[in-house]
Amino acid sequence: MNNYYTECPEIGFHLNHPLMKRVVELRERNFADAATYPDAPVNHDDAIENYRRVLEIAGEVAATIIEPNSESVDQEGPHLVDGRMVYASKTLENLDATRKAGLHGVSMPRCYGGLNLPNVVFSMLSEMISSADAGFQNIWSLQSCIDTLYEFGNDDQRERFIPRVCAGESMSMDLTEPDAGSDLQRVMLKATQDADGTWRLNGVKRFITNGDSDIHLVLARSEEGTTDGRGLSMFIYDKRDGGVDVRHIENKLGIHGSPTCELVYKNARAELCGNTRFGLIKYVMALMNGARLGIAAQSVGVEQEAYNQALAYAKERVQFGKAIITFPAVYDMLSRMKAKLDAGRSLLYQTARYVDIYKALEDIARERPLTPEERQEMKRYQRMADALTPLAKGMNSEYANQNAYDAISVHGGSGFIMEYKCQRLFRDARIFSIYEGTTQLQVVAAIRYVTNGTYLNIIKEMLQAEVGEDYKPLKDCVQAMVGSYEAAITRVKELADNEAHDLLARRLYDMTAEIIMSLLILDDATQAPDLFAKSACVYVHMAQANVAGHCAFIDSFKVENLNAYRTAKAQD
Numbered sequence: 159m160n161n162y163y164t165e166c167p168e169i170g171f172h173l174n175h176p177l178m179k180r181v182v183e184l185r186e187r188n189f190a191d192a193a194t195y196p197d198a199p200v201n202h203d204d205a206i207e208n209y210r211r212v213l214e215i216a217g218e219v220a221a222t223i224i225e226p227n228s229e230s231v232d233q234e235g236p237h238l239v240d241g242r243m244v245y246a247s248k249t250l251e252n253l254d255a256t257r258k259a260g261l262h263g264v265s266m267p268r269c270y271g272g273l274n275l276p277n278v279v280f281s282m283l284s285e286m287i288s289s290a291d292a293g294f295q296n297i298w299s300l301q302s303c304i305d306t307l308y309e310f311g312n313d314d315q316r317e318r319f320i321p322r323v324c325a326g327e328s329m330s331m332d333l334t335e336p337d338a339g340s341d342l343q344r345v346m347l348k349a350t351q352d353a354d355g356t357w358r359l360n361g362v363k364r365f366i367t368n369g370d371s372d373i374h375l376v377l378a379r380s381e382e383g384t385t386d387g388r389g390l391s392m393f394i395y396d397k398r399d400g401g402v403d404v405r406h407i408e409n410k411l412g413i414h415g416s417p418t419c420e421l422v423y424k425n426a427r428a429e430l431c432g433n434t435r436f437g438l439i440k441y442v443m444a445l446m447n448g449a450r451l452g453i454a455a456q457s458v459g460v461e462q463e464a465y466n467q468a469l470a471y472a473k474e475r476v477q478f479g480k481a482i483i484t485f486p487a488v489y490d491m492l493s494r495m496k497a498k499l500d501a502g503r504s505l506l507y508q509t510a511r512y513v514d515i516y517k518a519l520e521d522i523a524r525e526r527p528l529t530p531e532e533r534q535e536m537k538r539y540q541r542m543a544d545a546l547t548p549l550a551k552g553m554n555s556e557y558a559n560q561n562a563y564d565a566i567s568v569h570g571g572s573g574f575i576m577e578y579k580c581q582r583l584f585r586d587a588r589i590f591s592i593y594e595g596t597t598q599l600q601v602v603a604a605i606r607y608v609t610n611g612t613y614l615n616i617i618k619e620m621l622q623a624e625v626g627e628d629y630k631p632l633k634d635c636v637q638a639m640v641g642s643y644e645a646a647i648t649r650v651k652e653l654a655d656n657e658a659h660d661l662l663a664r665r666l667y668d669m670t671a672e673i674i675m676s677l678l679i680l681d682d683a684t685q686a687p688d689l690f691a692k693s694a695c696v697y698v699h700m701a702q703a704n705v706a707g708h709c710a711f712i713d714s715f716k717v718e719n720l721n722a723y724r725t726a727k728a729q730d
Contacts, residue, residue: 159225159466162286163217166462168500169282171686172507173209178278181511182206184518185276195268209279215259216283223255225290231415232293232582241403243370243417245297252294253326262301263324266308270316271324277517278510281455285503288459289466292586293415295459297368299452303329303375306445307394309520310432315394319373327372331445332363332395332421339365340599342377342438343387347423349378357393357430359401359423367593369419370404372397376423377442380434390437393428401426412585447544449594450551451513454506457554457590460583461499464561467580468492468568475570482568491564497697498557500690501675502550504682509550512543545607545616549671552600555590562587601667608647608663613670614640620677626684628691632698636676639702642709643669655717662715665708672701 159165182205189205191198199205227248234246245253256262265280266272275283280302288295304323308316323329338344347361359378363369374395381389395402401424408418432441469492472483482488519528519536528536565580566573573580591597607613617640625633646669650662676698683694 159221161214161217162220162289163213163282165217165221166286168503168689169213169285170210171682171689172278172503173206173213173282175507175511177511177515178206181276181278181514181518184515184522185274187522191268191274198268198274209275212261212264212273212275213279213282213286216261217286219255219259219261220286220290224252224287224294227252228291228294228415228582229579231291233414235414236407236417238404238407241405243404243407243419245417246415249294249297249415252291253297256298257326261298262326263304263320265302265305266320266324270320272320276510276514277451278507278514281451281506281510284452284455285459285462285506288456289463290459291415292456292460292583293413295456296413296416297328299456300329300331300368300371302448302452303331303373303445305448306331306375306392306441307431309444310392310441311394315429315431319394319396322373328368329373329375330366330368330371331449332366332369332374332376333442334365335362336364340596342442343385343390345377345379345390345438347376347378349380349391349393349428357428359393359395359426359428361423362405363421363423365408365593366419366421367416369417369421370397374402375431375445376428377437378428380430380437387438388435390439390442391434392431392437392441394431395423395426395428399427411588412582413589446594447513447547450547450600451506451510453590453594454502454509454547454550454554457551457558457587458499458503458506460558460587460590461495461502461554461561464558464565464580464583464587465492465495465499467578467583468495468561468565471569471572471580488568491568493692493696494700495561495564497679497693497700498561500682500693501679501697502554502557504678505546505550505671505675506554508678509543509546512539512546516540516543541612542616545604545612546674548595548600548603549667549674551595552591552597552604552667553671553675555587556597558587558590559584598664601663604667604670605659605663608666608670609651613674614644614647617643617670617673617677620674620681623677623681624684625680626687628687629680629683629694632676632694633680635698635702636673636680639669639673639676639705642705643673646709646712649712649715653715653717655720657720658715658717661720661723662712665712669705669708672704676701 182202189200192200199208230248231246237244263272264275268274284299287298301323335345350358376393376395378393379389380391403422404419405422406420472488475482516536516539562584569580572578679694679697683690
């Protein structure tokens with residue numbers, strides 16, 4: 159492959175989605191930057207063309223530099239030298255290439271040296287870089303942490319830190335600790351103030367991606383005597399100030415190029431970001447939502463590359479006198495891989511567009527009061543983005559694992575050999591459904607939108623859209639699924655048992671996501687049948703079977719069945 163953008167027209171399709179008109183209008187503030195910055199667009203078409211050029215540059219860098227370096231990076235990995243992390247040599251080449259290509263600070267305003275790209279384009283860039291090397295995508299995409307500093311930091315912090323990230327300096331978010339993984343309320347890294355007001359951080363952080371970065375956002379306990387999330391604040395640590403050592407770099411199953419560090423803070427100087435006590439309940443939630451969309455993009459990239467590898471091998475591999483792609487067992491796997499990829503990508507970019515609209519309106523609200531219509535629009539798209547983000551992250555991370563698994567299956571015995579890339583994709587993908595909130599935690603985040611009717615309202619609104627004549631039978635299938643889904647929700651509520659509700663939540667979550675993605679892929683196929691007609695057929699029928707199975711399980715479930723699911727230890 160020579161270019162991950164030009165050779166994947168499905169990405170370009172989403173760049174021209176009708177909602178992009180509003181995204182561009184808000185992001186570009188009616189193109190006011192054109193008077194000050196020569197590279198700023200003057201109208202919508204100019205903006206889309208700017209985005210396309212950046213994507214094409216990134217697609218070439220990903221295909222011609224990052225991907226060819228990926229095997230060497232996987233084998234070498236980062237090193238620990240005198241308490242410092244040193245990247246693999248080819249990772250340094252990748253960083254140099256992305257800096258020279260101007261692919262840093264991409265979401266930041268031009269006044270700080272950024273490209274002012276919307277989140278949906280950032281997600282596209284992330285997808286392509288992940289296709290080339292998911293481990294390097296971790297390092298590169300953590301520049302998105304600067305969005306949180308931009309949103310909650312003060313003017314001085316923005317002026318000092320944002321241009322550095324736009325110039326290519328690295329970032330990390332230091333959240334997890336040995337006793338605080340998913341349960342971040344247990345974070346105990348201590349933040350204290352000197353007599354002159356300087357903040358100092360002491361303690362240990364674990365599993366920190368890109369942990370020896372230039373600029374860190376750190377969750378720490380600033381309120382003495384507290385034990386919950388209300389005692390946590392967000393801090394900015396600058397590596398130039400010293401006081402943090404890397405004690406250990408984890409030896410991981412996959413994403414070898416991405417350094418996962420254990421950090422020791424020793425009286426490290428830091429500065430408060432925003433207000434005290436809002437670290438977890440406000441700032442980390444914003445940070446994590448962005449990170450989860452980043453993992454969704456990372457997952458789609460691996461879904462795409464797994465499909466690429468499997469398709470190429472199936473065309474070349476001959477058995478019993480025929481290419482194996484002609485065997486139903488093989489093309490069944492390939493068709494499902496492609497359908498999951500197309501549907502998952504559509505969910506990712508729809509979510510990203512919603513994020514772009516409400517975030518842009520939030521930003522405008524800092525400059526002037528919003529009109530009543532704008533406030534209503536902001537609330538609507540924020541609600542939609544909050545609801546879809548756990549679906550986009552959870553489902554795409556699962557699809558990446560499934561596609562990587564199936565890619566090995568298509569390769570047969572060769573897939574188990576280290577010379578083939580599909581084994582690395584399989585190893586890399588496994589973390590996607592774990593970090594930034596496991597799939598189980600995405601279910602926890604999503605289930606309230608199931609029970610309060612938010613998803614059902616979204617689905618019913620989507621059902622109002624017209625589809626092409628060829629897709630009306632598929633839409634009828636989805637309509638029938640929705641009826642079964644609604645009945646399943648009612649059935650779970652009627653059980654009136656919290657434990658049963660929690661046990662059945664994953665099935666409701668899966669049905670929700672598959673119905674929404676079915677409607678999205680039908681809309682895509684209506685607009686671009688050459689790209690999506692086959693995936694629409696395969697995905698809707700796959701979802702139909704899955705929804706039927708989940709509904710049958712829920713319909714026959716009784717509260718007394720819970721005992722069969724509890725482990726012996728849980729019953730003690």
